[in-house]
Amino acid sequence: MSTQKAVIVTEPKTAGLVSSRAIPKLRDDYVLVKTVSVGLNPTDWKHTDYLSPPGVLLGCDYSGVVEAVGKDVKLPWKKGDRICGSTHGGNAIEPEDGSFAEYIVVKGDVQFRIPEHLSFQEAATLGVGIQTVGQALYQTLGLAPPTQPIQKTTPILIYGGSTATGTLAIQFAKLSGYQVFTTCSPHNFDLVRGLGADFVFDYNDPESASQIRKQTNNSLTLVMDCISLPSSVDFSDQALSTEGGAYLSLLPGKIDRGNVNNHSILVYTTLGEAFNFGDMSLPAKPEDFEHAKKFTQVAQTLLDQGKIKVHPPKVGKDGLSGVLGGLELLRTGKETLVGFYYDRVLSPLTNDFFGFISDDISPVMEQQTQNDLPFFNWDDFSPLPGSVTSDITSLLSTRSYPLLKSSNSQNAQSNTSSSSPGDFTPEFASYFNQTSSKQAPLSEPTTTRPQKRQRNGYKTIAQANDRGARRELGDSKINSEERRRLQLRVAQRAYRSRQQATLDGLKNHISTLETSIERMSSAMLSFSEKLVQSGLLRSNSALTAELRDTMTVFLNVASQANLDDEKSVSVDYNKTIDSPPASYQPTIEHPSPNIPLHLPVDVTGLYTPTSANLPYTVNDPPGTSIIGISEFMERLLLAASHQGYLALCNPSISLNQLQRPFGFIFSMMNRERLTSFFKAELHAQLSQKPLDGWEGIPFFRLGGAGTHYPDQRSSGSFVPRHHRWDTVEDPLSLATANLRTQLEGDWFDLQDLEGYIREKNVLLLTSAVL
Numbered sequence: 001m002s003t004q005k006a007v008i009v010t011e012p013k014t015a016g017l018v019s020s021r022a023i024p025k026l027r028d029d030y031v032l033v034k035t036v037s038v039g040l041n042p043t044d045w046k047h048t049d050y051l052s053p054p055g056v057l058l059g060c061d062y063s064g065v066v067e068a069v070g071k072d073v074k075l076p077w078k079k080g081d082r083i084c085g086s087t088h089g090g091n092a093i094e095p096e097d098g099s100f101a102e103y104i105v106v107k108g109d110v111q112f113r114i115p116e117h118l119s120f121q122e123a124a125t126l127g128v129g130i131q132t133v134g135q136a137l138y139q140t141l142g143l144a145p146p147t148q149p150i151q152k153t154t155p156i157l158i159y160g161g162s163t164a165t166g167t168l169a170i171q172f173a174k175l176s177g178y179q180v181f182t183t184c185s186p187h188n189f190d191l192v193r194g195l196g197a198d199f200v201f202d203y204n205d206p207e208s209a210s211q212i213r214k215q216t217n218n219s220l221t222l223v224m225d226c227i228s229l230p231s232s233v234d235f236s237d238q239a240l241s242t243e244g245g246a247y248l249s250l251l252p253g254k255i256d257r258g259n260v261n262n263h264s265i266l267v268y269t270t271l272g273e274a275f276n277f278g279d280m281s282l283p284a285k286p287e288d289f290e291h292a293k294k295f296t297q298v299a300q301t302l303l304d305q306g307k308i309k310v311h312p313p314k315v316g317k318d319g320l321s322g323v324l325g326g327l328e329l330l331r332t333g334k335e336t337l338v339g340f341y342y343d344r345v346l347s348p349l350t351n352d353f354f355g356f357i358s359d360d361i362s363p364v365m366e367q368q369t370q371n372d373l374p375f376f377n378w379d380d381f382s383p384l385p386g387s388v389t390s391d392i393t394s395l396l397s398t399r400s401y402p403l404l405k406s407s408n409s410q411n412a413q414s415n416t417s418s419s420s421p422g423d424f425t426p427e428f429a430s431y432f433n434q435t436s437s438k439q440a441p442l443s444e445p446t447t448t449r450p451q452k453r454q455r456n457g458y459k460t461i462a463q464a465n466d467r468g469a470r471r472e473l474g475d476s477k478i479n480s481e482e483r484r485r486l487q488l489r490v491a492q493r494a495y496r497s498r499q500q501a502t503l504d505g506l507k508n509h510i511s512t513l514e515t516s517i518e519r520m521s522s523a524m525l526s527f528s529e530k531l532v533q534s535g536l537l538r539s540n541s542a543l544t545a546e547l548r549d550t551m552t553v554f555l556n557v558a559s560q561a562n563l564d565d566e567k568s569v570s571v572d573y574n575k576t577i578d579s580p581p582a583s584y585q586p587t588i589e590h591p592s593p594n595i596p597l598h599l600p601v602d603v604t605g606l607y608t609p610t611s612a613n614l615p616y617t618v619n620d621p622p623g624t625s626i627i628g629i630s631e632f633m634e635r636l637l638l639a640a641s642h643q644g645y646l647a648l649c650n651p652s653i654s655l656n657q658l659q660r661p662f663g664f665i666f667s668m669m670n671r672e673r674l675t676s677f678f679k680a681e682l683h684a685q686l687s688q689k690p691l692d693g694w695e696g697i698p699f700f701r702l703g704g705a706g707t708h709y710p711d712q713r714s715s716g717s718f719v720p721r722h723h724r725w726d727t728v729e730d731p732l733s734l735a736t737a738n739l740r741t742q743l744e745g746d747w748f749d750l751q752d753l754e755g756y757i758r759e760k761n762v763l764l765l766t767s768a769v770l
Contacts, residue, residue, distance in 0.1 A: 007059065007100035007323045009052045009090070015045075017321055021057070024096035024105045028072040031108040033083055035064040037124035038099045039313065040323065041164075045331045047090030051278050057098030059089040059323070062106070063114060063123040073108030082120070085111035086127025088268045092276045100323050107271050110292045115304050122310040126303075129165040129311065132267045133172050134295035135288065136224050136248050140263050143222070146302060149177030155216045157181045157239055160226035161197055162188035164311040165250070169224055170195045171308055181212055181220070183235070189511075195309060199515065203231075205504055209238035215512070221245030228253050627764045633754050638685050645678040664700075664731070664739055700731035703747030709755025 003020045010016035026032045039061030047058060063084035069077045077083065087106045089098035096105065110131065114123040137143045144150040156173050160166045161182030173180050174196035182192050183203040192200055199215060201208035212220060221244070223236045228251035236247055237255045244259025254262035266282075268275055272289025275282055302308045316322040528547060536543065644661070647653050648671060655671065665674055677694060684691040701707070732740050748756075757764075 004102040005320050006057055006098075006102070007320055008098075009048055009054050009056050009058065011054050013049050015048045015058060015324060015327055017324060021101060023103045024057075024101075026068050026070055026105060028070045029108055030070045030105040031066055031073060031077055031083065031111065032068040033062065033064040033104050033106055034067050035062050035099065035102060035104060036120040037063045037315070038320070038323065039124040039127065040326045040330060041128055042330055043128070044089060044100075045327045048327065049331070051092075051276075052090035053092055056090050056092060056095040057101060057104075059098045059100030060086045061124050061127040062087070062099035062104060063120040064104075067103065070108060075109050075111070077108060077111075082114035082123075083111050084114050084120075084123035084126055086131060086267075088271055088273075088275060091268075093274065100320060102320075110270060110289070110296050112296065112300055112303060115306070117306060118303070118310065121313055121315050125164060125311045125313050126168075128267055129168045130299055130308075131270050131292060131295075132165050132250065132265070133168045134292060134299065135265050135267060135270055136250075137169060137172055137176070138295060139288070139291045140248055140265060141222055141224065141246055143173065143178065144176045146172060146175040146298060149175065151177065153179055154222070155179045155181055155220045156222040156224070157183075157212065157220055157236065158197075158224050158226065159183050159203070159232050159236055161192040161195075161200070163226045166226040167192070167195055167311045168308070169226065170197050174198075175302065175307060178222075181216070181239075183208065198519075199512065202504070202508065203235065205508060206501075207505055208508070209235045211508065211512075212239040213241070216241075218242060223247045225249045225253070629754060629757055629762075629764060632757075632764050633750055634685075636753075637750055638682075641678060641681050641685060645675065645682055648675040648678055664743065667736065667739070669697075699727045701727055701729050702731050702743060703745055705747040705749040706751050708746075708748060708752040709759070 002023060004023055005017060005019050006021035007015055007017055008021065010018070024032070038059055041060055043060060044058055052058070061084075063082070066077050066079055066081040066083050068079065083106075085106055087097050087099055087104060088094070089100065091097045098104065112123070112126060112130075114120070138145065141156075143156070154177075156178045158166050158169045158173065158180060159182070161170050162184035166182065166184075170180050170182055170192060179199075180197045181199045181201070182197045183201050184192055185204075186202055189200050199212070201212060218241050220239055220241050223240060223245065225232050225236055225248065228249040230253075233247075233249070233253045233255060237257065237260075240247065240255070240257075240260065244257065244261075246261045246263065247255045248263040248265065250265065252264050254260075266277065268277075269282070269285040269288040270292035272284055272286050272292075274284045299308070316326065318325070531547065647658060648662070655666070658671070659666070662674065669677075677697065680694060681691060683689075732743060
């Protein structure tokens with residue numbers, strides 16, 4: 001095949017899909033890639049409308065598979081490797097450079113090898129964003145590298161933290177040891193906090209900038225502005241220290257202060273090649289390319305280690321033809337908070353990144369994408385080690401089983417949070433302050449103001465109420481009534497505005513305090529745990545007493561800061577120090593309507609306090625709570641069902657890959673029917689309704705599963721979860737000889753796991769901080 005499909009500039013300010021584009025010629029320091037996913041950025045439609053002449057290939061971000069490698073490429077690429085990154089789409093000097101095509105060429109030494117835990121779709125979000133972060137934070141602002149984090153507490157502001165570039169900048173700055181302040185809409189607070197942001201502020205709050213300056217004690221000297229609009233420049237100016245600092249924007253913009261160093265960057269210079277930017281001819285910057293090569297290696301290591309999370313993409317199924325629609329969505333700003341994966345499974349909400357996957361993937365590509373799985377590799381079923389004790393902590397970690405929200409809750413959330421122009425924050429929002437005729441200019445949120453009174457009375461209102469000539473403009477009675485109504489509306493509006501401003505300020509203050517308490521809680525609990533594990537307390541009873549007293553004070557203070565008094569934890573210390581006990585066992589009680597928790601915690605060798613009895617009750621520390629065993633089991637069941645459904649409905653996962661978990665069931669029903677069953681099971685769990693219509697599928701009691709803790713059934717604390725219809729007691733007789741060998745031995749279901757947890761008196765904690 002010598003030609004291909006591609007999205008190019010077909011005529012001035014117009015992009016189109018062509019089917020006879022020549023496959024680009026491989027250059028010496030480039031790699032030829034067959035694309036699987038391509039990503040859209042705001043810079044793509046900006047190039048179309050303002051910068052690129054007809055005939056050039058568009059697009060920057062991509063992921064795919066290596067087809068050929070140029071002779072001067074230093075990185076060890078080979079054919080078949082999974083690769084992702086960016087190229088300079090819309091390049092007038094090199095019109096074949098771009099990502100919106102079936103085959104593309106990319107600069108080999110500044111691309112990334114896709115880690116096994118990332119899909120092609122996720123990897124397509126990295127290119128422009130990750131190189132922008134490297135150029136901005138490390139080459140320009142001079143942050144300490146992630147390999148040598150800074151030791152001194154140093155704040156940095158990432159304005160626009162929920163954008164694709166902002167989410168990456170937060171993570172890299174945090175890995176470099178910096179105290180990260182960021183801004184976004186309130187509905188994205190949890191997103192950026194989960195990425196490591198220490199302090200989060202609403203960019204719409206007029207007090208946020210001054211609060212950041214106060215929070216940092218006027219020491220903020222580093223700002224990366226991922227929005228780069230006049231409003232963000234002004235915000236950054238108010239947050240920066242009065243003594244000056246460094247301000248970096250992704251568009252031309254500056255803070256007019258003599259003690260502020262202003263910087264603007266263009267990520268295309270990291271390729272080390274000359275290019276045209278509109279009417280400007282920009283020379284090659286080899287120093288930018290050299291820095292990008294080094295940063296690529298650092299970022300590759302962090303990606304391989306799973307320390308960098310990708311920005312969740314919206315993925316379409318219309319291939320390259322869908323790119324044109326995506327460009328229009330970005331251009332008009334109509335699509336800002338939607339998300340779904342290629343396999344049509346709901347994903348987390350996104351902000352400003354869109355991906356479109358080609359439907360016409362070749363058989364070779366299908367083989368390459370079989371490992372592109374939802375959460376983990378179904379091929380990776382290594383035999384269990386002889387001892388799995390070390391895996392118990394991971395198995396019982398509630399953080400491993402997040403509670404999935406139903407679509408109703410998601411819709412409710414989306415309905416309650418209103419989007420504003422500031423929510424849509426592209427990295428390249430405008431070139432040279434130009435605005436597309438197809439897009440309304442972004443503006444600051446404004447408050448409706450009453451009409452200014454005119455000299456001849458409320459003329460506008462009088463005209464609006466005119467009925468022929470019956471209402472004279474000089475009618476004092478009518479004018480006075482209308483005046484009073486207008487004054488009342490103005491007063492009510494002003495009152496609501498003041499109340500809302502006060503409420504927003506208090507909410508932000510509460511959020512700051514809660515964050516501080518969460519960090520203190522995490523640090524205190526972590527320190528006490530490390531102290532106990534170190535063994536120092538075994539020979540130092542005085543230190544044990546000091547730790548006890550300190551924790552008492554800490555928990556009491558934390559309880560006073562917690563407004564939720566519905567839950568409490570009673571800790572009873574009732575030991576003496578006459579002799580070192582074998583174990584230290586405080587009883588921790590968490591009231592629950594169905595599940596009493598009397599869970600002794602064994603810390604071998606720990607001396608107990610000398611006081612006789614110190615009962616006290618405190619609320620759960622902020623961000624930390626006890627999760628009931630039944631609730632944990634429900635989460636585990638839901639997570640397992642969700643994993644199974646994702647794998648079954650993903651066409652890129654072959655039947656061979658599914659044999660290990662589903663081989664026995666496949667001997668009785670096909671994949672389509674099993675997928676329908678898992679879907680029905682998920683809906684039943686989310687809606688908390690019975691699973692009806694599937695009575696023909698029995699419960700297989702494999703290896704004694706469900707029988708290891710029979711006493712739990714009569715205790716009243718046990719909640720049955722297995723199939724409530726017919727039970728097959730000897731399912732191995734139905735299996736093939738090969739399957740029978742694999743399925744022999746003892747098996748345990750969720751009921752057995754629940755019984756085990758209760759028998760061992762395990763206390764399950766969930767922490768938002770962790």
